[in-house]
Amino acid sequence: MMRHLISAADLTRDDAVLILDTAEEMARVADRPIKKLPTLRGRTVVNLFFEDSTRTRISFEAAEKRLSADVINFTAKGSSVSKGESLKDTAQTLEAMGVDAVVIRHGASGAPFRLATSGWIDAAVINAGDGTHQHPTQALLDAFTLRRRLVGPDAGLGQDLAGRRVTIVGDILHSRVARSNVDLLHTLGAHVTLVAPPTLVPVGVENWPCEVSYSLDKVLDRSDAVMMLRVQRERMNAAYFPTEREYARRYGLDGERMAKMPADAIVMHPGPMVRGMEITAEVADSPRCTVVEQVTNGVSVRMAVLYLLLGGNEPAVAQNRSAPASEENHAS
Amino acid sequence: MTAHTKTLIRGARLLGGEPQDVLIDGETVAAVGTGLDAEGARVIEAGGLVLLPGLVDLHTHLREPGREDSETVLTGTRAAAAGGYTAVHAMANTFPVADTAGVVEQVWRLGKESGYCDVQPVGAVTVGLEGKHLAELGAMHDSAANVRVFSDDGKCVDDAVIMRRALEYVKAFDGVVAQHAQEPRLTEGAQMNEGVVSAELGLGGWPAVAEESIIARDVLLAAHVGSRVHICHLSTAGSVEIVRWAKSKGWNVTAEVTPHHLLLTDELVRTYNPVYKVNPPLRTEADVLALRAALADGTIDCVATDHAPHPHEDKDCEWPAAAMGMVGLETALSVVQQTMVDTGLLDWAGVADRMSLRPAAISGIAGQGRPVAAGEPANLTLVDPDYRGDVDPAGFASRSRNTPYEGRELPGRVTHTFLRGRATVVDGKLA
Incomplete structure (x- = not known):
């Protein structure tokens, strides 16, 4: 296992499957009355959020606390960053306080990579979303959700997503979720199709391991999952599309379109949803929509990532559960 | 240094050709030949070294006034001398902007005082580089700085009417507008x-078309009003095609490329x-190859460094927060040797043309970019082309260290630079 998690592209198939399998173990913890493992007791994790985020930060915090880590939350607003302190100085300051891992969300693409590779700090770095680059734990929780739904929680163990067809719809150009998912789903053997108006597809997409379609209707009947991305209304002002209504008509998912999908196909969304824009309420509230499950799964996947990055070679959760004492014996 | 001094450069390969002796007497080249009399002269044994006319940079950011934390005229000209340059053109994007006679004269005077190379100030095209009102181009020309090259470099003169007027206006004193081609x-x-x-x-993304569309517009404008235009730091294969086409029409277009x-x-x-x-950004392998071919065939007239010093903190950060630019004066000749000479695309005479004669001609700067011949000013550079070494920014004369070549092995080393007969670099060290 690697020391940092910066990009979904850095994960091998076996790395990814290990994370998903570990996340299944973690998910079982969530079903227990006491949802807590001692695995990261005495370890300190800082959530370093330079960009506004509610769900990702809370998800990481929940994961860290369930693993018994000490958690420090840092948000840029009102901090020394707003007084001009650099990323380097902020990170070094936090590390000097004895931080073992940094979970970073930053508006600049590449900021987590810089943090991990510039010799500024020694702590493990987990990318919680950087600019329009990557959001690897989102891709992992999406893959986890796909595997659970399409293969099954138990049947899925050890399995990848070979042959599954995933369609990602929306603002691909500005989406770190799309980039991470294309990388990870391809690694796991799935066929990915991106759907967007041509203005929201990046120049250079031809090198990505996926297909591109400008028509949602043409690909619905051959999608095992359709992942809708949030489309910000501001994009309209930069002439990416003419009006909100036209976008919704051409690329929004409504009940009529959902009916064209195969019977067991699912609808995914990383949230936050813009109802009436990329997704109608009818679809968002349907049992085929996994948006709430994705949130739940996010905690399990982030627990798995933290455990695998920080727990080293200590026993997996299953053994911890059956023989709690061995956790201390094996602690490094 | 008022004493009448003679220096004999013995056995240097003049423009990479056969070994010759070059006798410097005072500020001028006294004789070029073989077996020249060394009496009374300091002798430099230059066997194996290549002798070039002093290099001329059309595009240098000296940062003074205003950003003396990154470079000053003194440190920048020392870096220039170390890189084999005897003249640099100081870009106008200082604080305050070099858009008045007062500022260009200040930079010009600082250059005189530095003594390491000639500093020819470039004047801004528009007030404050804002692209709205023409700066007093005539006043800058008429000043002691005698400005002939005008550029809003760092910013594009994107308003077509302002660009047209500037191209026309500077004809009155044989000026040239150097365009930073970037559709905003x-x-x-x-x-x-x-x-x-x-x-x-x-x-x-910084698309190639943002550069090419401005170049296409400007060569058409220059043709329309019968002016000359110079294109700064051309970076794409498409730009090369447009300049090649413009030149084939006989239009007065020149262009530079950075190392x-x-x-x-x-x-x-x-x-x-x-x-x-860096701005324009690093492009693709196909662009690199097209630029090399264009420099070799003369479509691109010259190499210009776009030496852009920045303090450490402006680069020791996340990418989007960082400043654009690289220092280049002290590595330019080595990069040109590696990419153009060692690849067989250009011989040393070609290097002299692209790095000295042509940039001096585009600018009209006096006494620079002259042939190495008796009676010419003794602005000379000696290069050891067999040297190989890793770039170590700690050894730079520049105040800044933002080089992309740190730890990279590059060929060639400047051993001596002479500015009007006076050695500014001796045995690879600043004199």
């Missing part, structure tokens, strides 16, 4: 070349190390 709307938030790598890295665009590609941005962040 197409490059809002641009961080790197738009293409395969930017798509993957999620960094804002880094002859060597580096946008693949380096994968490191997210802002030392590779």
Whole structure:
């Protein structure tokens, strides 16, 4: 296992499957009355959020606390960053306080990579979303959700997503979720199709391991999952599309379109949803929509990532559960 | 140094040709030949070294006044001398902007005082580089700085009418407008070349068309009003095609390329190390090859460094927060040797043409870019082309260290530089 998690592209198939399998173990913890493992007791994790985020930060915090880590939350607003302190100085300051891992969300693409590779700090770095680059734990929780739904929680163990067809719809150009998912789903053997108006597809997409379609209707009947991305209304002002209504008509998912999908196909969304824009309420509230499950799964996947990055070679959760004492014996 | 001094450079390969002796007497070249009399002269044994006319840089950011934390006229000209240059053109994007006679005269005077190379100030085209009102171009020309090259470099003169007027106006004193070709709307938030790598890295794209569309417009404008135009730091294969076409029409268009665009590609941005962040951005391998071919066939007239010093903190950060630019004066000749000479695209006479004669001709700067011949000013550079060494920024004369070549092996080393007969560099060290 690697020391940092910066990009979904850095994960091998076996790395990814290990994370998903570990996340299944973690998910079982969530079903227990006491949802807590001692695995990261005495370890300190800082959530370093330079960009506004509610769900990702809370998800990481929940994961860290369930693993018994000490958690420090840092948000840029009102901090020394707003007084001009650099990323380097902020990170070094936090590390000097004895931080073992940094979970970073930053508006600049590449900021987590810089943090991990510039010799500024020694702590493990987990990318919680950087600019329009990557959001690897989102891709992992999406893959986890796909595997659970399409293969099954138990049947899925050890399995990848070979042959599954995933369609990602929306603002691909500005989406770190799309980039991470294309990388990870391809690694796991799935066929990915991106759907967007041509203005929201990046120049250079031809090198990505996926297909591109400008028509949602043409690909619905051959999608095992359709992942809708949030489309910000501001994009309209930069002439990416003419009006909100036209976008919704051409690329929004409504009940009529959902009916064209195969019977067991699912609808995914990383949230936050813009109802009436990329997704109608009818679809968002349907049992085929996994948006709430994705949130739940996010905690399990982030627990798995933290455990695998920080727990080293200590026993997996299953053994911890059956023989709690061995956790201390094996602690490094 | 008022004493009448003689220096004999013995056995140097003049423009890479047969060994010759060159006798410097005072400020001028007294004789070129074989077996010249060394009596009363300091002798430099130059066997194996290549002798070039002193290099001339059309595009240098000396940062003074205003950003003396990154470079001063003194440190910048020392870097220039170390790199084999005897003249540099100081870009106008200082604080305050060099858009008045007062500022260009200040830079010109600081250059005189430095004594390491000639400093020819470039004047801004528009007031404050804002692209709205013409600066007093005539006053800058008439000043002691005698400005003939005007540029809003760092910013594009994107208003077609302002550009047209500037092109026309400077004809009165044989000036030239040097355009930083960058369509601003197409490059809002641009961080790197738009293409395969930017798509993957999620960094804002700087598309080639943003450069090419301005160049196309400006060569047409220059043709329409019968002016000459110079294109700064050409970076794409498409730009090369447009300049080639304009020249085929007989239009008065010249162009420069930087050393880094002859060597580096946008693949380096994968490191997210802002030392590779520059404007225009590093492009693709195909662009690099097209630029080399164009420099070889003369479509691109000259090499210009776009030496852009920045303090450490402006590069020791995340990519989008970093400043754009690279220092280049002290590595330019080595990069040109590696990309153009060692590849067989250009001989040393060609290097002399592209790095001294042609840039001096474009600028009209006096006493620079002259042939190495009796009676000419003794602005000379000696190069050891067999030297190989890793670039160590700690040894730079520049105040800044933002080189993309740190730790990279480059060929060639400047051993001596002479500015009007006076050695500014001796045995690879500043005199």
